[in-house]
Amino acid sequence: MSVKHVVGDWGTTRLRLFRMDGGDVDARLDGPGALAGDAEGALAERLDVWKAEGALSEVVLCGMAGAPGALVAAGYAACPADAAHWLSSRTRLEVAGIPVSVLPGLSCTDSEGVPEVMRGEEAQVFGALALHPELGQGEHLIALPGTHCKWVSVVNGTIVGFRTHPTGELYALLAGQSTLTGPDTPGEGTFDDGFARGTERCEEPLTGALFEARAARMLDGRSKDWSRGYISGLLIGGEVAAQVPEGISVVLIGDQALVALYDRALAARGCTSRKIDGDAAVLAGLAIAKGQKA
């Protein structure tokens, strides 16, 4: 019987811990966000469950596990960064008697002095390159939709820079807590109809375009779903217009439903996309970090 190891993606809201038997996941445990307090205790508790079932060789973690105030401050590796540079910048500690390595985030500063950080998405990007070696050659634009969507430029397997759009967070605030989508009164139009109208106006300055979400409910009897779709189309369409030259192909990594909205906004610019599952990508990224001594 092989000695098993553990990999995990510890984000702001959730710990996802996988026990690996060789290349296969044979058990999974979830837990609290990395900044919820006593990260070491939360991790030790779960490792103890698995230790009772057999030996564990090591643990490899990515994401907010490495943020200040979480498990251990793991810093950022500066771009340009390839997988080897990222892996060599890990921070080591021991939890529940087992060696744990926490991978760093990445940072960059563009030519105009704009600072950028990510934690966790880099594991998905390097994982995608491991799963699809042809992405390690030439130039690729990789988008990872989510709370803070990352647009990552990869050249010959090296992340040369990236830009964050906090589109998911903005959408949650505007569609959930603002006056723009308004009360639950009846109205006409689906989320999809609203999304289409949003992509029509997505290249206008955002603050001036947003108010149609409310005015169209008041004047034109639009539904709340329409209004939410409109905001989604404005935000995702605007993000795509800002990041993507017309007609290119983009790699999308992430959740299927969200990736479908980005795919639609890309298609409106004559762009195609290739889709890679987010869970598969992060497991592949953590797999290349396993067992390395550097």
Next chain:
Amino acid sequence: MSVKHVVGDWGTTRLRLFRMDGGDVDARLDGPGALAGDAEGALAERLDVWKAEGALSEVVLCGMAGAPGALVAAGYAACPADAAHWLSSRTRLEVAGIPVSVLPGLSCTDSEGVPEVMRGEEAQVFGALALHPELGQGEHLIALPGTHCKWVSVVNGTIVGFRTHPTGELYALLAGQSTLTGPDTPGEGTFDDGFARGTERCEEPLTGALFEARAARMLDGRSKDWSRGYISGLLIGGEVAAQVPEGISVVLIGDQALVALYDRALAARGCTSRKIDGDAAVLAGLAIAKGQKA
């Protein structure tokens, strides 16, 4: 002794009711927002207080008082609209035995089919024209900063169109409830420093520029105040860039502190501003509505 009358600005969050003795405010009562339920009861209660002190001839209200579900659905007058058109579109009812008129909001649809609505700001604009008759001649761009900032085009005393930027609401969500400004940890830089950096990047697509509020805290040790100022500068600067041709003069109506931020963003575009107090403007707008039979 003259018979007194009452004017009021009834917004989403607050009723502000003024008892007028001729042209002077001689008493003030506040109350709940127009959509807080039983608007008629809330108004009657306050009028009864004043009726006990002497006769009241009439009540004139503007703002969300005229929204569906508030005091009475007062609709919208369509632009182009001058003061006479606006005043003639009022809705009449009786509360506590006193005649009440509720002024409509304004609506418009621009040449590209974008719908727009306002309720209350029109009273401030017509009031500003009454206070400063020279604004009734020629073309003027009037901005009313607030939760939903209105940019109003006035030609020879007629409101020909307007555009809303929900900048105040966005700022409150992003600076108060998002992860972008982050925890209360120490850091360097004032709100003003951040505002200056925000206006530097304000013409970039907003979602891509916002994340510096967070990244600069992580990488460069910026303070939370800096981060909030950065968001404010991005939003107000972007709004000004979208609405204002370089070098023109703009009329700003509203709260002094907020107007000062708009003035700063305008100055960065070589624009000048003329400032009119918001309370004085709304009282002047309601004054021209008093006593009219139409």
